[in-house]
Amino acid sequence: MHSDFTRYLTAKRTVDDRALNRVVWAQLAEAVRARQTALTHPLRVLEIGAGVGTMVERLLAWRLFDADATGVHYTLLDANPTLLASAQTRLTHLPWWLQLEFAPADALDYAARATATGPAQQCDLLIANAFLDLLDLHTALPRLRGVLADAGLFYFTINFDGATLLEPAIDPAFDAAIEAAYHRTMDERITDGHPSGDSRTGRHLFTELPAAGFEIRSAGSSDWVVHPVGGAYPADEAYFLHFIVATMEGALRHDPTLDQPRFAAWIAARHAQIERGELVYIAHQLDFCGIAR
Numbered sequence: 290m291h292s293d294f295t296r297y298l299t300a301k302r303t304v305d306d307r308a309l310n311r312v313v314w315a316q317l318a319e320a321v322r323a324r325q326t327a328l329t330h331p332l333r334v335l336e337i338g339a340g341v342g343t344m345v346e347r348l349l350a351w352r353l354f355d356a357d358a359t360g361v362h363y364t365l366l367d368a369n370p371t372l373l374a375s376a377q378t379r380l381t382h383l384p385w386w387l388q389l390e391f392a393p394a395d396a397l398d399y400a401a402r403a404t405a406t407g408p409a410q411q412c413d414l415l416i417a418n419a420f421l422d423l424l425d426l427h428t429a430l431p432r433l434r435g436v437l438a439d440a441g442l443f444y445f446t447i448n449f450d451g452a453t454l455l456e457p458a459i460d461p462a463f464d465a466a467i468e469a470a471y472h473r474t475m476d477e478r479i480t481d482g483h484p485s486g487d488s489r490t491g492r493h494l495f496t497e498l499p500a501a502g503f504e505i506r507s508a509g510s511s512d513w514v515v516h517p518v519g520g521a522y523p524a525d526e527a528y529f530l531h532f533i534v535a536t537m538e539g540a541l542r543h544d545p546t547l548d549q550p551r552f553a554a555w556i557a558a559r560h561a562q563i564e565r566g567e568l569v570y571i572a573h574q575l576d577f578c579g580i581a582r
């Protein structure tokens with residue numbers, strides 16, 4: 290019922306807009322301007338796990354790029370071609386200096402190919418929003434480092450970091466058991482036979498990024514905080530919340546550590562809280578930007 294991923298990613302836009310860390314953003318903006326000034330070719334941007342393209346819209350609205358510089362070539366990469374098709378439909382009326390490319394591919398395969406091809410395939414700015422927590426950092430980051438040119442910039446944002454808070458409480462002990470079980474599903478997730486992501490990705494990036502050649506210049510929290518305003522959720526954020534609750538249901542539907550009838554009632558109660566404009570949802574996350582070394 291609440292399983293339209295395209296609508297979820299679109300609804301997430303306003304939630305991310307509020308959450309993205311403004312200190313990290315300011316540091317990125319300064320570094321991008323400096324790099325654009327120094328370049329004689331268009332700034333090459335690669336966004337991995339780009340989804341329906343909301344980050345491009347944001348970067349334009351927030352004026353990240355210098356329109357007077359040598360232009361921007363922006364590649365949106367995602368493993369899901371349906372999402373990229375939706376991005377292509379959304380992203381019209383672009384400024385003349387922005388050229389888009391759509392790459393339906395696995396990020397790590399693409400990185401391996403770019404690394405093998407050398408500088409011609411590398412980028413000046415690598416972006417990943419709500420994406421790195423789906424990967425096994427230890428194996429993925431060194432591969433992703435290969436797509437960045439020397440002294441290239443990175444902007445890795447909305448990295449989940451170990452707290453899913455839902456208020457008001459239904460039953461504090463059961464609420465806590467569900468949160469722990471939900472995080473465990475992230476820690477134990479296997480994709481294509483390999484470990485993929487964990488529930489404390491944000492804090493792990495402080496060691497994993499430098500170890501892979503990404504020097505952190507700025508970091509800060511980017512918690513999602515979704516709450517009703519005047520009794521209603523802004524934009525399409527009620528859908529965003531229903532999707533999150535449905536995701537928890539899907540992840541834990543067969544979890545043997547939870548009393549399943551009680552869990553089903555808990556899920557129904559959370560959806561009802563959203564319908565009544567009562568639910569507050571907070572997810573702790575971290576943003577990073579810096580330079581490749």
Ligand SMILES: C[S@@+](CC[C@H](N)C(=O)[O-])C[C@H]1O[C@@H](n2cnc3c(N)ncnc32)[C@H](O)[C@@H]1O
Binds near residue numbers: 366368372396397419
């Ligand atoms: C949580 S969504 C975030 C999408 C977008 N960055 C946003 O914030 O709206 C994660 C995205 O990563 C994509 N994805 C997952 N694994 C991938 C992989 N190995 N390579 C490329 N894309 C991948 C999914 O298709 C999805 O669009």
